[in-house]
Amino acid sequence: MESRPGLLSASAVRRLATRLDLRPTKQRGQNFVTDANTVRRIVALAGVQPDDVVLEIGPGLGSLTLGLLEAAERVVAVEIDPLLAGALPDTVAERLPARSAALSVVEADALRVAELPYEPTRVVANLPYNVSVPVLLHLLATFESWQHGLVMVQAEVADRLAAGPGSKTYGIPSVKMAWYAATARVGTVPPSVFWPVPNVDSGLVSITRRPPPETTATREQVFAVIDAAFAQRRKMLRSALAGLAGSSAAASAALEAAGVDPQARGEVLDVTAYARIAEQLTVAAG
Structure with missing residues (x-):
């Protein structure tokens, strides 16, 4: 040295x-x-x-x-x-x-x-x-x-x-x-x-x-939605989230309730939108 x-x-x-x-x-x-x-x-x-x-x-x-x-x-x-x-x-x-x-x-x-x-x-x-x-x-x-x-x-x-x-x-x-x-x-x-x-x-x-989005969904639930949305990046969200929701129809319903176009792709959504989707999927599952 x-x-x-x-x-x-x-x-x-x-x-x-x-x-x-x-x-x-x-x-x-x-x-x-x-x-x-x-x-x-x-x-x-x-x-x-x-x-x-x-x-x-x-x-x-x-x-x-x-x-x-x-x-x-x-x-x-x-x-x-x-x-x-x-x-x-x-x-x-x-x-x-x-x-x-x-x-x-x-x-x-x-x-x-x-x-x-x-x-x-x-x-x-x-x-x-x-x-x-x-x-x-x-x-x-x-x-x-x-x-x-x-x-x-x-x-x-x-x-x-x-x-x-x-x-x-x-x-x-x-x-x-x-x-x-x-x-x-x-x-x-x-x-x-x-x-x-x-x-x-x-x-x-x-x-x-900064604080995370205000949501009743947990971080784990939101991250599961993010993972699913990008696992099949080119698919519409209603298809990409069908596994999480149980079906494409259930995914579409949750997306619409969250104010998201079911035909949109994951790459256009911000984290707040993902939190809303997770919240709706949780409500539907409950």
């Missing part, structure tokens, strides 16, 4: 990986940020405040962690890889010793983590490409204390998370995210700032939590 403290440079990232005998795996979506300016940009766009407790998923070698520790009160980092989880406190102690006590490392699978040592107020993460959407939905459902976030994901996923009804990229991730939060695509990150270099751009998505 170089003696100068602060954020990791590209050479420092490689030296640290060599010291740990680390071989990044595609299975865990390990692509580490090697550019300090990109880290500063992410922290700035995330709006991290001095009193924030930031939850970071997949801190890896600590590039973003160090930037967050410079700006936040505390960082809780969830890392599934035992090697990386064990090395992170040492990296912070070497590079940013005055802030090492502000780091908490949780060795866990982000898809299953249910408890944290501190309540997060903000999520900032470079999410693994292969599990980014389920991880994000899990964090929104499990830790209700965080109100704002910024995540870096594959560009295509960023477009889906932020898409609105009627767009080509609008789908299950778009609608389920809208249940929890308002989202916006706020930037692009080139492959060149990562090691190993991925073959796609990354996108930055801002997240601002």
Whole structure:
């Protein structure tokens, strides 16, 4: 490691990986940020405040962690890889010793983590490409204390998370995210700032939590309708929801009662419409 403290440079990232005998795996979506300016940009766009407790998923070698520790009160980092989880406190102690006590490392699978040592107020993460959407939905459902976030994901996923009804990229991730939060695509990150270099751009998505639609249906019931609607994307809703409703006629009746055209397709509806449909299907079943 170089003696100068602060954020990791590209050479420092490689030296640290060599010291740990680390071989990044595609299975865990390990692509580490090697550019300090990109880290500063992410922290700035995330709006991290001095009193924030930031939850970071997949801190890896600590590039973003160090930037967050410079700006936040505390960082809780969830890392599934035992090697990386064990090395992170040492990296912070070497590079940013005055802030090492502000780091908490949780060795866990982000898809299953249910408890944290501190309540997060903000999520900032470079999410693994292969599990980014389920991880994000899990964090929104499990830790209700965080109100704002910024995540870096594959560009295509960023477009889906932020898409609105009627767009080509609008789908299950778009609608389920809208249940929890308002989202916006706020930037692009080139492959060149990562090691190993991925073959796609990354996108930055801002997240601002908001109340879910007012409905008597549960989130699970609404999400079941969303899943069914997009399972057969090109089908009219009366056909796509026939399995849930019991028949095409029952689906049509529920859709009409919800104020939705039975011949519409799922890609044109917002999350509020899905909540109304779930409510009507629940009433009909009851």
